[in-house]
Amino acid sequence: MVNLYDHNGAPVHHGRARVNGVRLHYVTAGQGTPLLLIHGTPKTHSYWQRLIPLLTDKFTIVAPDLRGFGDSDKPMSTTGYESTTMTDDLAELMSQLDYDKYAVHGEDRGAEYAYVIAARNRDHVTHLSFGEMMLSGMGLEELSHFTEKNLSARMERRGTWKWHNPFFYIPDLPEMLITGKEREFWTWWMRAEMWDPSALPNDLADEWVSHIASPGGLRALLDTYRAPFSNAATNQKLAIEPLKIPVMATGAREFYGHHVGDQMRKVATNVQEHVWDDCGHSLALEQPERLAANLRNFIA
Template sequence: MEEVHTKYSNEELLKSLPNFTSNYAEVNNTKLHYVKGGKGEPLILIPGYPETWWSYHKIMPTLAEKYCIIVVEMRGMGSSDKPLFGYDKKNMAKDIYELILQLGYEKVYIAGHDIGAHIAFSFASNFTQATSKLILLDTPHPDTGMYQLPMLPILGASYIYPWWLAFNQVEDIPEQLLEGRMEILIEWLYKKLLINYNSVSDFDKAVYAYAYNSKDAIRASNAWYQAFPIDIEDSKNYKKIAMPVLGIGGSGYEMLKISLESTTTDYKLHKIYECGHFILAEKPQQTVNIIMQFLGETKNQ
Protein backbone atom coordinates (compact mmCIF):
# COMPACT_ATOMS: atom_id res chain seq x y z
CA MET A 1 0.00 0.00 0.00
CA GLU A 2 1.62 3.21 -1.14
CA GLU A 3 1.87 5.74 1.64
CA VAL A 4 -0.49 8.69 1.17
CA HIS A 5 -0.30 11.66 3.51
CA THR A 6 -3.59 11.70 5.41
CA LYS A 7 -4.45 11.80 9.09
CA TYR A 8 -4.60 7.99 8.94
CA SER A 9 -1.17 7.55 7.36
CA ASN A 10 1.74 5.98 9.22
CA GLU A 11 3.51 9.34 9.30
CA GLU A 12 0.62 11.01 11.09
CA LEU A 13 -0.12 8.08 13.42
CA LEU A 14 3.50 7.94 14.55
CA LYS A 15 3.31 11.54 15.78
CA SER A 16 1.54 10.10 18.84
CA LEU A 17 4.35 7.53 19.25
CA PRO A 18 7.44 9.71 18.80
CA ASN A 19 10.00 7.05 19.69
CA PHE A 20 8.86 4.70 16.91
CA THR A 21 9.73 4.73 13.21
CA SER A 22 8.11 3.36 10.06
CA ASN A 23 10.23 0.94 8.04
CA TYR A 24 10.13 -1.44 5.06
CA ALA A 25 11.98 -4.64 4.22
CA GLU A 26 12.07 -6.91 1.17
CA VAL A 27 11.71 -10.49 2.44
CA ASN A 28 10.53 -13.77 0.91
CA ASN A 29 9.63 -12.04 -2.37
CA THR A 30 7.41 -9.44 -0.73
CA LYS A 31 7.76 -6.05 0.96
CA LEU A 32 6.74 -5.83 4.60
CA HIS A 33 6.01 -2.69 6.56
CA TYR A 34 6.95 -2.61 10.23
CA VAL A 35 7.07 -0.07 13.06
CA LYS A 36 10.07 -0.21 15.35
CA GLY A 37 11.05 1.41 18.63
CA GLY A 38 12.63 0.82 22.03
CA LYS A 39 15.81 -0.92 23.15
CA GLY A 40 16.58 -4.37 24.48
CA GLU A 41 15.76 -7.89 23.37
CA PRO A 42 13.54 -7.99 20.26
CA LEU A 43 9.80 -8.56 20.63
CA ILE A 44 7.84 -9.14 17.41
CA LEU A 45 4.17 -8.13 17.54
CA ILE A 46 1.77 -9.22 14.77
CA PRO A 47 -1.75 -7.74 14.46
CA GLY A 48 -4.91 -9.45 13.25
CA TYR A 49 -8.11 -8.84 11.31
CA PRO A 50 -9.50 -6.23 10.72
CA GLU A 51 -6.63 -4.17 12.13
CA THR A 52 -3.10 -2.95 11.43
CA TRP A 53 0.03 -2.19 13.47
CA TRP A 54 -2.08 0.53 15.13
CA SER A 55 -3.89 -2.15 17.19
CA TYR A 56 -0.83 -2.28 19.49
CA HIS A 57 -0.52 1.47 19.98
CA LYS A 58 -1.87 1.42 23.56
CA ILE A 59 0.85 -0.96 24.80
CA MET A 60 3.81 -0.18 22.54
CA PRO A 61 5.30 2.62 24.72
CA THR A 62 5.28 0.49 27.88
CA LEU A 63 6.81 -2.53 26.13
CA ALA A 64 9.45 -0.31 24.52
CA GLU A 65 10.78 0.65 27.95
CA LYS A 66 12.40 -2.80 28.19
CA TYR A 67 12.30 -4.33 24.71
CA CYS A 68 12.97 -3.49 21.10
CA ILE A 69 9.45 -3.55 19.69
CA ILE A 70 8.86 -4.52 16.07
CA VAL A 71 5.20 -4.43 15.03
CA VAL A 72 4.93 -6.17 11.67
CA GLU A 73 2.12 -5.73 9.19
CA MET A 74 1.90 -9.20 7.63
CA ARG A 75 1.70 -9.62 3.88
CA GLY A 76 -1.68 -8.32 2.78
CA MET A 77 -2.03 -5.87 5.68
CA GLY A 78 -1.80 -2.08 5.78
CA SER A 79 1.30 -0.74 4.05
CA SER A 80 2.77 -4.18 3.30
CA ASP A 81 2.56 -5.71 -0.16
CA LYS A 82 -0.55 -7.62 -1.19
CA PRO A 83 0.68 -10.37 -3.51
CA LEU A 84 -1.68 -12.88 -5.11
CA PHE A 85 -0.18 -15.87 -3.31
CA GLY A 86 1.67 -16.98 -0.18
CA TYR A 87 -0.94 -16.55 2.56
CA ASP A 88 -0.56 -19.90 4.30
CA LYS A 89 0.73 -19.19 7.79
CA LYS A 90 3.87 -21.30 7.33
CA ASN A 91 4.95 -19.06 4.47
CA MET A 92 3.94 -15.93 6.36
CA ALA A 93 6.06 -17.16 9.27
CA LYS A 94 8.92 -17.38 6.78
CA ASP A 95 8.31 -13.70 6.00
CA ILE A 96 8.88 -12.91 9.67
CA TYR A 97 11.92 -15.17 9.91
CA GLU A 98 13.62 -13.50 6.95
CA LEU A 99 12.81 -10.12 8.47
CA ILE A 100 14.47 -10.91 11.80
CA LEU A 101 17.56 -12.23 10.00
CA GLN A 102 17.70 -9.04 7.97
CA LEU A 103 17.47 -7.05 11.21
CA GLY A 104 20.39 -9.03 12.64
CA TYR A 105 18.56 -11.10 15.27
CA GLU A 106 19.09 -14.78 15.99
CA LYS A 107 16.23 -15.22 18.49
CA VAL A 108 13.15 -13.18 19.29
CA TYR A 109 10.11 -13.09 21.51
CA ILE A 110 7.02 -13.22 19.31
CA ALA A 111 3.38 -12.38 19.98
CA GLY A 112 0.29 -12.28 17.81
CA HIS A 113 -3.40 -11.47 18.01
CA ASP A 114 -6.09 -13.10 15.86
CA ILE A 115 -4.55 -13.99 12.44
CA GLY A 116 -1.29 -12.67 13.87
CA ALA A 117 -1.46 -15.40 16.52
CA HIS A 118 -1.69 -17.99 13.75
CA ILE A 119 1.54 -16.65 12.28
CA ALA A 120 3.28 -16.41 15.67
CA PHE A 121 2.39 -20.03 16.44
CA SER A 122 3.58 -21.16 13.00
CA PHE A 123 6.80 -19.21 13.51
CA ALA A 124 7.47 -20.97 16.81
CA SER A 125 6.68 -24.35 15.22
CA ASN A 126 8.78 -23.91 12.08
CA PHE A 127 11.60 -21.70 13.41
CA THR A 128 11.97 -23.06 16.92
CA GLN A 129 15.65 -22.16 17.03
CA ALA A 130 14.73 -18.50 16.53
CA THR A 131 11.97 -18.35 19.15
CA SER A 132 12.66 -17.48 22.78
CA LYS A 133 9.05 -17.27 23.96
CA LEU A 134 5.64 -17.33 22.26
CA ILE A 135 2.59 -15.24 23.19
CA LEU A 136 -0.88 -15.92 21.77
CA LEU A 137 -3.50 -13.22 22.25
CA ASP A 138 -7.06 -14.61 22.34
CA THR A 139 -6.56 -16.92 19.33
CA PRO A 140 -5.12 -20.41 18.75
CA HIS A 141 -3.69 -21.70 15.46
CA PRO A 142 -6.26 -23.18 13.01
CA ASP A 143 -6.97 -26.86 13.61
CA THR A 144 -9.49 -29.49 12.52
CA GLY A 145 -11.99 -28.14 15.03
CA MET A 146 -12.70 -25.35 12.53
CA TYR A 147 -14.51 -27.87 10.37
CA GLN A 148 -17.02 -28.35 13.19
CA LEU A 149 -18.08 -24.69 13.30
CA PRO A 150 -21.84 -24.48 12.72
CA MET A 151 -23.08 -23.27 9.34
CA LEU A 152 -26.08 -21.68 11.05
CA PRO A 153 -26.49 -19.78 14.31
CA ILE A 154 -27.58 -22.01 17.19
CA LEU A 155 -30.85 -20.87 18.68
CA GLY A 156 -30.32 -19.52 22.18
CA ALA A 157 -26.51 -19.81 22.08
CA SER A 158 -24.56 -17.04 23.78
CA TYR A 159 -21.63 -17.04 21.38
CA ILE A 160 -21.30 -14.78 18.33
CA TYR A 161 -21.94 -16.78 15.14
CA PRO A 162 -18.67 -16.33 13.14
CA TRP A 163 -20.22 -15.99 9.67
CA TRP A 164 -17.30 -13.93 8.35
CA LEU A 165 -14.98 -16.97 8.53
CA ALA A 166 -17.08 -18.52 5.76
CA PHE A 167 -17.77 -15.23 3.95
CA ASN A 168 -14.05 -14.52 3.69
CA GLN A 169 -13.52 -17.91 2.05
CA VAL A 170 -15.41 -16.72 -1.02
CA GLU A 171 -13.28 -15.32 -3.84
CA ASP A 172 -14.12 -12.11 -5.76
CA ILE A 173 -17.53 -11.37 -4.22
CA PRO A 174 -16.41 -9.75 -0.91
CA GLU A 175 -14.28 -7.09 -2.59
CA GLN A 176 -17.11 -6.26 -5.00
CA LEU A 177 -19.51 -5.82 -2.10
CA LEU A 178 -17.19 -4.13 0.37
CA GLU A 179 -14.83 -1.90 -1.63
CA GLY A 180 -15.11 1.54 -0.05
CA ARG A 181 -17.55 0.17 2.54
CA MET A 182 -15.34 -1.73 4.96
CA GLU A 183 -16.35 0.63 7.75
CA ILE A 184 -19.72 -1.19 7.79
CA LEU A 185 -18.12 -4.57 8.51
CA ILE A 186 -15.54 -3.10 10.89
CA GLU A 187 -18.26 -1.33 12.86
CA TRP A 188 -20.29 -4.56 13.11
CA LEU A 189 -17.30 -6.63 14.25
CA TYR A 190 -16.41 -4.21 17.04
CA LYS A 191 -20.02 -3.84 18.11
CA LYS A 192 -20.39 -7.61 18.45
CA LEU A 193 -16.90 -8.64 19.63
CA LEU A 194 -16.24 -5.97 22.28
CA ILE A 195 -17.65 -5.81 25.80
CA ASN A 196 -16.66 -2.16 26.19
CA TYR A 197 -17.63 -0.79 22.79
CA ASN A 198 -16.02 2.60 23.50
CA SER A 199 -12.55 1.05 23.91
CA VAL A 200 -12.09 1.34 20.13
CA SER A 201 -12.56 4.96 19.10
CA ASP A 202 -14.16 6.27 15.93
CA PHE A 203 -10.68 7.38 14.91
CA ASP A 204 -9.30 3.85 15.41
CA LYS A 205 -12.06 2.42 13.24
CA ALA A 206 -11.37 5.01 10.56
CA VAL A 207 -7.68 4.02 10.58
CA TYR A 208 -8.64 0.41 9.90
CA ALA A 209 -11.27 1.27 7.27
CA TYR A 210 -8.65 3.37 5.47
CA ALA A 211 -6.32 0.36 5.41
CA TYR A 212 -8.93 -2.19 4.25
CA ASN A 213 -11.17 -0.28 1.84
CA SER A 214 -9.46 -1.16 -1.44
CA LYS A 215 -10.19 -4.25 -3.53
CA ASP A 216 -6.60 -5.44 -3.11
CA ALA A 217 -6.75 -5.05 0.68
CA ILE A 218 -10.03 -7.00 0.91
CA ARG A 219 -8.75 -9.73 -1.42
CA ALA A 220 -5.47 -10.08 0.49
CA SER A 221 -7.01 -10.10 3.97
CA ASN A 222 -9.55 -12.70 2.84
CA ALA A 223 -6.63 -14.80 1.58
CA TRP A 224 -5.51 -15.22 5.20
CA TYR A 225 -8.80 -17.07 5.77
CA GLN A 226 -8.76 -18.95 2.47
CA ALA A 227 -5.46 -20.53 3.54
CA PHE A 228 -7.00 -22.15 6.65
CA PRO A 229 -7.27 -25.65 5.07
CA ILE A 230 -3.53 -25.53 4.27
CA ASP A 231 -2.76 -24.23 7.77
CA ILE A 232 -4.76 -27.08 9.32
CA GLU A 233 -2.88 -29.68 7.28
CA ASP A 234 0.48 -28.10 8.16
CA SER A 235 -0.40 -28.13 11.86
CA LYS A 236 -0.81 -31.91 11.78
CA ASN A 237 2.95 -32.21 11.27
CA TYR A 238 3.96 -29.81 14.07
CA LYS A 239 5.57 -31.21 17.19
CA LYS A 240 4.47 -29.93 20.59
CA ILE A 241 6.02 -26.54 21.26
CA ALA A 242 8.55 -26.84 24.08
CA MET A 243 9.59 -23.22 24.67
CA PRO A 244 7.61 -21.11 27.19
CA VAL A 245 4.22 -20.13 25.83
CA LEU A 246 1.75 -17.57 27.16
CA GLY A 247 -1.93 -17.47 26.26
CA ILE A 248 -4.04 -14.43 27.16
CA GLY A 249 -7.74 -14.81 26.48
CA GLY A 250 -10.81 -12.67 26.63
CA SER A 251 -13.72 -14.21 24.76
CA GLY A 252 -11.27 -16.67 23.16
CA TYR A 253 -9.99 -18.05 26.47
CA GLU A 254 -11.65 -21.48 26.21
CA MET A 255 -10.42 -22.05 22.65
CA LEU A 256 -6.91 -21.07 23.72
CA LYS A 257 -7.06 -23.42 26.69
CA ILE A 258 -8.10 -26.41 24.58
CA SER A 259 -5.41 -25.68 22.00
CA LEU A 260 -2.51 -25.04 24.37
CA GLU A 261 -3.23 -28.22 26.34
CA SER A 262 -2.61 -30.29 23.21
CA THR A 263 0.03 -28.26 21.33
CA THR A 264 2.49 -27.09 24.02
CA THR A 265 4.42 -28.55 26.95
CA ASP A 266 5.28 -25.38 28.92
CA TYR A 267 2.43 -22.90 28.89
CA LYS A 268 0.74 -20.32 31.11
CA LEU A 269 -2.81 -19.16 30.54
CA HIS A 270 -4.47 -15.97 31.76
CA LYS A 271 -8.14 -15.09 31.45
CA ILE A 272 -9.10 -11.43 31.15
CA TYR A 273 -12.60 -11.01 32.51
CA GLU A 274 -15.29 -8.70 31.13
CA CYS A 275 -13.40 -8.53 27.86
CA GLY A 276 -14.20 -9.53 24.30
CA HIS A 277 -11.89 -10.55 21.47
CA PHE A 278 -9.95 -7.29 21.10
CA ILE A 279 -8.04 -7.46 24.37
CA LEU A 280 -5.38 -4.96 23.24
CA ALA A 281 -8.08 -2.29 22.94
CA GLU A 282 -10.31 -3.23 25.88
CA LYS A 283 -7.78 -4.19 28.55
CA PRO A 284 -4.39 -2.81 27.45
CA GLN A 285 -2.93 -2.28 30.91
CA GLN A 286 -3.85 -5.73 32.14
CA THR A 287 -2.61 -7.30 28.91
CA VAL A 288 0.73 -5.49 28.95
CA ASN A 289 1.28 -6.32 32.64
CA ILE A 290 0.80 -10.03 31.95
CA ILE A 291 3.14 -9.87 28.94
CA MET A 292 5.85 -8.01 30.87
CA GLN A 293 5.69 -10.47 33.76
CA PHE A 294 5.95 -13.44 31.39
CA LEU A 295 8.86 -12.02 29.42
CA GLY A 296 10.70 -11.12 32.61
CA GLU A 297 10.51 -14.64 34.02
CA THR A 298 13.60 -16.83 33.85
CA LYS A 299 13.83 -20.62 33.67
CA ASN A 300 14.56 -21.03 37.38
CA GLN A 301 11.80 -18.75 38.63
Protein backbone atom coordinates in the same frame (compact mmCIF):
# COMPACT_ATOMS: atom_id res chain seq x y z
CA MET B 1 -1.58 7.56 9.45
CA VAL B 2 -2.03 7.06 13.21
CA ASN B 3 1.13 8.05 15.09
CA LEU B 4 2.69 5.67 17.63
CA TYR B 5 5.08 6.59 20.45
CA ASP B 6 7.36 4.85 22.94
CA HIS B 7 7.35 5.22 26.75
CA ASN B 8 9.31 8.48 26.49
CA GLY B 9 6.93 10.00 23.96
CA ALA B 10 9.38 9.55 21.08
CA PRO B 11 7.83 8.44 17.78
CA VAL B 12 8.41 4.88 16.62
CA HIS B 13 10.80 4.25 13.72
CA HIS B 14 9.31 3.23 10.37
CA GLY B 15 11.08 0.91 7.95
CA ARG B 16 10.71 -1.17 4.80
CA ALA B 17 12.08 -4.68 4.38
CA ARG B 18 12.30 -6.75 1.22
CA VAL B 19 11.61 -10.30 2.32
CA ASN B 20 10.35 -13.45 0.64
CA GLY B 21 9.42 -11.65 -2.57
CA VAL B 22 7.44 -8.80 -0.97
CA ARG B 23 8.08 -5.45 0.66
CA LEU B 24 6.90 -5.21 4.27
CA HIS B 25 6.31 -2.03 6.22
CA TYR B 26 7.18 -2.24 9.92
CA VAL B 27 7.87 -0.08 12.96
CA THR B 28 10.40 -0.50 15.76
CA ALA B 29 10.71 1.10 19.17
CA GLY B 30 12.36 0.62 22.56
CA GLN B 31 15.30 -1.33 23.89
CA GLY B 32 15.90 -4.70 25.45
CA THR B 33 14.53 -8.15 24.61
CA PRO B 34 13.21 -8.28 21.02
CA LEU B 35 9.44 -8.80 20.92
CA LEU B 36 7.64 -9.37 17.61
CA LEU B 37 3.98 -8.22 17.63
CA ILE B 38 1.70 -9.83 15.02
CA HIS B 39 -1.66 -8.17 14.41
CA GLY B 40 -4.91 -9.80 13.31
CA THR B 41 -7.73 -8.89 10.92
CA PRO B 42 -8.51 -6.24 9.67
CA LYS B 43 -5.77 -4.43 11.56
CA THR B 44 -2.24 -3.09 10.98
CA HIS B 45 0.79 -2.25 13.13
CA SER B 46 -1.21 0.66 14.59
CA TYR B 47 -3.34 -1.85 16.51
CA TRP B 48 -0.54 -1.79 19.10
CA GLN B 49 -0.89 1.96 19.69
CA ARG B 50 -1.77 1.59 23.40
CA LEU B 51 0.49 -1.38 24.11
CA ILE B 52 3.81 -0.21 22.68
CA PRO B 53 4.50 2.63 25.18
CA LEU B 54 3.85 0.21 28.05
CA LEU B 55 6.62 -2.13 26.86
CA THR B 56 9.42 -0.12 25.25
CA ASP B 57 11.39 0.44 28.45
CA LYS B 58 12.00 -3.34 28.59
CA PHE B 59 11.53 -4.62 25.03
CA THR B 60 12.64 -3.77 21.52
CA ILE B 61 9.32 -3.87 19.71
CA VAL B 62 9.04 -4.96 16.07
CA ALA B 63 5.52 -4.46 14.71
CA PRO B 64 5.04 -5.16 10.98
CA ASP B 65 2.08 -4.77 8.68
CA LEU B 66 1.51 -8.32 7.52
CA ARG B 67 1.63 -9.15 3.83
CA GLY B 68 -1.70 -7.96 2.43
CA PHE B 69 -2.31 -5.38 5.16
CA GLY B 70 -1.53 -1.73 5.78
CA ASP B 71 1.42 -0.37 3.84
CA SER B 72 2.89 -3.79 3.04
CA ASP B 73 2.62 -5.37 -0.41
CA LYS B 74 -0.62 -7.08 -1.42
CA PRO B 75 0.47 -9.57 -4.09
CA MET B 76 -1.91 -11.52 -6.29
CA SER B 77 -1.43 -15.15 -5.34
CA THR B 78 -3.47 -18.28 -4.68
CA THR B 79 -0.88 -19.55 -2.18
CA GLY B 80 0.79 -16.34 -0.99
CA TYR B 81 -1.39 -15.98 2.10
CA GLU B 82 -0.84 -19.39 3.67
CA SER B 83 0.58 -19.38 7.19
CA THR B 84 3.91 -20.79 6.00
CA THR B 85 4.38 -17.90 3.57
CA MET B 86 3.24 -15.28 6.09
CA THR B 87 5.63 -16.58 8.72
CA ASP B 88 8.52 -16.88 6.27
CA ASP B 89 8.05 -13.12 5.76
CA LEU B 90 8.27 -12.49 9.50
CA ALA B 91 11.22 -14.79 10.13
CA GLU B 92 13.17 -13.11 7.33
CA LEU B 93 12.29 -9.70 8.73
CA MET B 94 13.66 -10.58 12.17
CA SER B 95 16.79 -12.04 10.58
CA GLN B 96 17.37 -8.89 8.53
CA LEU B 97 17.05 -6.85 11.70
CA ASP B 98 19.73 -9.09 13.29
CA TYR B 99 17.49 -10.58 15.98
CA ASP B 100 18.53 -14.19 16.39
CA LYS B 101 16.45 -14.79 19.55
CA TYR B 102 13.10 -13.12 20.12
CA ALA B 103 9.72 -13.50 21.76
CA VAL B 104 6.42 -13.37 19.85
CA HIS B 105 2.97 -12.07 20.76
CA GLY B 106 0.07 -12.48 18.34
CA GLU B 107 -3.67 -11.91 18.49
CA ASP B 108 -6.54 -13.15 16.35
CA ARG B 109 -5.15 -14.51 13.05
CA GLY B 110 -1.82 -13.07 14.13
CA ALA B 111 -1.79 -15.58 16.99
CA GLU B 112 -2.00 -18.46 14.52
CA TYR B 113 0.97 -16.97 12.69
CA ALA B 114 2.74 -16.55 16.04
CA TYR B 115 2.30 -20.25 16.75
CA VAL B 116 3.51 -21.24 13.30
CA ILE B 117 6.61 -19.03 13.42
CA ALA B 118 7.45 -20.41 16.88
CA ALA B 119 6.95 -24.03 15.80
CA ARG B 120 8.92 -23.59 12.55
CA ASN B 121 11.76 -21.56 14.11
CA ARG B 122 12.37 -23.34 17.39
CA ASP B 123 15.99 -22.20 17.62
CA HIS B 124 14.96 -18.55 17.43
CA VAL B 125 11.65 -18.01 19.25
CA THR B 126 12.05 -18.03 23.04
CA HIS B 127 8.47 -17.29 24.22
CA LEU B 128 5.05 -17.49 22.56
CA SER B 129 2.14 -15.33 23.69
CA PHE B 130 -1.02 -16.60 21.95
CA GLY B 131 -4.05 -14.36 22.27
CA GLU B 132 -7.70 -14.80 21.31
CA MET B 133 -7.46 -17.43 18.59
CA MET B 134 -7.73 -21.10 17.77
CA LEU B 135 -5.72 -23.01 15.20
CA SER B 136 -6.99 -24.07 11.78
CA GLY B 137 -7.55 -27.81 11.67
CA MET B 138 -7.57 -28.13 15.46
CA GLY B 139 -11.04 -26.97 16.48
CA LEU B 140 -11.52 -23.62 14.77
CA GLU B 141 -13.74 -24.99 12.01
CA GLU B 142 -16.17 -26.60 14.44
CA LEU B 143 -16.96 -23.17 15.93
CA SER B 144 -17.98 -22.00 12.43
CA HIS B 145 -20.74 -24.62 12.10
CA PHE B 146 -24.36 -23.47 11.97
CA THR B 147 -25.56 -25.29 15.10
CA GLU B 148 -27.77 -24.44 18.06
CA LYS B 149 -24.78 -24.87 20.38
CA ASN B 150 -22.68 -22.35 18.46
CA LEU B 151 -25.55 -19.90 18.12
CA SER B 152 -26.18 -19.96 21.88
CA ALA B 153 -22.50 -19.67 22.85
CA ARG B 154 -22.50 -15.86 23.11
CA MET B 155 -25.53 -15.79 25.39
CA GLU B 156 -23.83 -18.27 27.71
CA ARG B 157 -20.43 -16.48 27.56
CA ARG B 158 -18.56 -19.49 26.24
CA GLY B 159 -17.37 -18.02 22.96
CA THR B 160 -19.10 -16.90 19.80
CA TRP B 161 -20.24 -18.40 16.53
CA LYS B 162 -17.44 -17.86 13.99
CA TRP B 163 -19.78 -17.35 11.02
CA HIS B 164 -17.29 -15.19 9.15
CA ASN B 165 -14.79 -17.95 8.39
CA PRO B 166 -16.86 -19.72 5.70
CA PHE B 167 -18.30 -16.42 4.46
CA PHE B 168 -14.87 -14.89 3.84
CA TYR B 169 -13.73 -18.12 2.15
CA ILE B 170 -16.33 -17.86 -0.65
CA PRO B 171 -14.71 -16.45 -3.84
CA ASP B 172 -15.88 -13.01 -4.98
CA LEU B 173 -19.13 -12.80 -2.99
CA PRO B 174 -17.76 -11.03 0.12
CA GLU B 175 -15.92 -8.55 -2.11
CA MET B 176 -19.17 -7.70 -3.90
CA LEU B 177 -21.13 -7.25 -0.67
CA ILE B 178 -18.49 -5.33 1.33
CA THR B 179 -17.11 -2.99 -1.38
CA GLY B 180 -18.49 0.49 -0.83
CA LYS B 181 -19.56 -0.41 2.71
CA GLU B 182 -16.09 -1.03 4.16
CA ARG B 183 -16.39 1.35 7.09
CA GLU B 184 -19.88 0.24 8.06
CA PHE B 185 -19.00 -3.46 7.86
CA TRP B 186 -15.59 -3.54 9.53
CA THR B 187 -16.39 -1.05 12.27
CA TRP B 188 -19.57 -2.92 13.18
CA TRP B 189 -17.72 -6.24 13.06
CA MET B 190 -14.81 -5.14 15.29
CA ARG B 191 -17.01 -3.41 17.87
CA ALA B 192 -19.41 -6.36 17.99
CA GLU B 193 -16.47 -8.53 19.10
CA MET B 194 -15.56 -6.21 21.98
CA TRP B 195 -16.67 -6.08 25.60
CA ASP B 196 -16.12 -2.30 25.47
CA PRO B 197 -16.99 -1.04 21.96
CA SER B 198 -15.62 2.42 22.78
CA ALA B 199 -12.13 0.89 22.95
CA LEU B 200 -11.94 1.12 19.15
CA PRO B 201 -11.17 4.78 18.40
CA ASN B 202 -12.41 6.30 15.18
CA ASP B 203 -8.93 7.20 13.94
CA LEU B 204 -7.80 3.56 14.05
CA ALA B 205 -10.97 2.37 12.34
CA ASP B 206 -10.58 5.03 9.66
CA GLU B 207 -6.95 4.04 8.99
CA TRP B 208 -7.70 0.34 8.70
CA VAL B 209 -10.69 0.93 6.46
CA SER B 210 -8.65 3.22 4.21
CA HIS B 211 -6.14 0.40 3.66
CA ILE B 212 -8.88 -2.15 3.02
CA ALA B 213 -10.50 0.15 0.46
CA SER B 214 -7.17 0.77 -1.30
CA PRO B 215 -6.19 -1.24 -4.41
CA GLY B 216 -5.93 -4.92 -3.51
CA GLY B 217 -6.73 -4.33 0.15
CA LEU B 218 -9.99 -6.24 0.49
CA ARG B 219 -8.92 -9.03 -1.85
CA ALA B 220 -5.67 -9.58 0.07
CA LEU B 221 -7.40 -9.52 3.46
CA LEU B 222 -9.95 -12.10 2.36
CA ASP B 223 -7.26 -14.28 0.80
CA THR B 224 -5.87 -14.87 4.30
CA TYR B 225 -9.16 -16.68 4.98
CA ARG B 226 -8.88 -18.74 1.81
CA ALA B 227 -6.02 -20.94 2.99
CA PRO B 228 -7.71 -22.85 5.85
CA PHE B 229 -6.96 -26.34 4.65
CA SER B 230 -3.30 -25.65 3.94
CA ASN B 231 -3.01 -23.95 7.33
CA ALA B 232 -4.76 -26.89 8.97
CA ALA B 233 -2.27 -29.35 7.46
CA THR B 234 0.61 -27.16 8.61
CA ASN B 235 -0.69 -26.96 12.19
CA GLN B 236 -1.42 -30.67 12.42
CA LYS B 237 2.10 -31.49 11.24
CA LEU B 238 3.76 -29.01 13.58
CA ALA B 239 1.70 -30.20 16.57
CA ILE B 240 3.25 -33.68 16.35
CA GLU B 241 6.22 -32.20 18.19
CA PRO B 242 4.79 -30.04 21.00
CA LEU B 243 6.43 -26.72 21.76
CA LYS B 244 8.67 -26.77 24.82
CA ILE B 245 9.16 -23.02 25.15
CA PRO B 246 6.99 -21.07 27.61
CA VAL B 247 3.55 -20.30 26.16
CA MET B 248 1.05 -17.77 27.50
CA ALA B 249 -2.53 -18.30 26.32
CA THR B 250 -4.96 -15.41 26.80
CA GLY B 251 -8.66 -15.66 26.09
CA ALA B 252 -11.57 -13.27 26.64
CA ARG B 253 -14.93 -14.68 27.70
CA GLU B 254 -16.72 -12.40 25.26
CA PHE B 255 -15.06 -14.21 22.32
CA TYR B 256 -12.75 -17.26 22.50
CA GLY B 257 -12.49 -17.57 26.28
CA HIS B 258 -11.28 -20.92 27.62
CA HIS B 259 -10.83 -22.31 24.09
CA VAL B 260 -7.47 -20.50 23.84
CA GLY B 261 -5.84 -22.31 26.75
CA ASP B 262 -7.39 -25.64 25.75
CA GLN B 263 -5.93 -25.13 22.27
CA MET B 264 -2.41 -24.37 23.42
CA ARG B 265 -2.29 -27.33 25.78
CA LYS B 266 -2.74 -29.53 22.71
CA VAL B 267 0.41 -28.15 21.04
CA ALA B 268 2.71 -27.13 23.92
CA THR B 269 3.93 -28.57 27.20
CA ASN B 270 4.55 -25.40 29.23
CA VAL B 271 1.38 -23.29 29.13
CA GLN B 272 0.11 -20.59 31.47
CA GLU B 273 -3.49 -19.54 30.86
CA HIS B 274 -5.38 -16.30 31.41
CA VAL B 275 -9.12 -15.94 30.83
CA TRP B 276 -10.38 -12.38 31.19
CA ASP B 277 -13.98 -11.68 32.16
CA ASP B 278 -14.22 -7.98 31.29
CA CYS B 279 -12.67 -8.09 27.82
CA GLY B 280 -13.50 -8.95 24.25
CA HIS B 281 -11.51 -9.96 21.19
CA SER B 282 -9.10 -6.98 21.00
CA LEU B 283 -6.88 -7.51 24.04
CA ALA B 284 -4.35 -4.78 23.24
CA LEU B 285 -7.05 -2.13 22.78
CA GLU B 286 -9.42 -3.14 25.57
CA GLN B 287 -6.96 -4.11 28.30
CA PRO B 288 -3.48 -2.82 27.30
CA GLU B 289 -2.23 -2.34 30.87
CA ARG B 290 -3.18 -5.88 31.90
CA LEU B 291 -1.68 -7.36 28.73
CA ALA B 292 1.53 -5.37 29.15
CA ALA B 293 1.91 -6.47 32.77
CA ASN B 294 1.39 -10.12 31.80
CA LEU B 295 3.92 -9.88 28.95
CA ARG B 296 6.48 -8.23 31.22
CA ASN B 297 6.11 -11.01 33.79
CA PHE B 298 6.00 -13.76 31.19
CA ILE B 299 9.07 -12.85 29.14
CA ALA B 300 12.02 -12.91 31.52
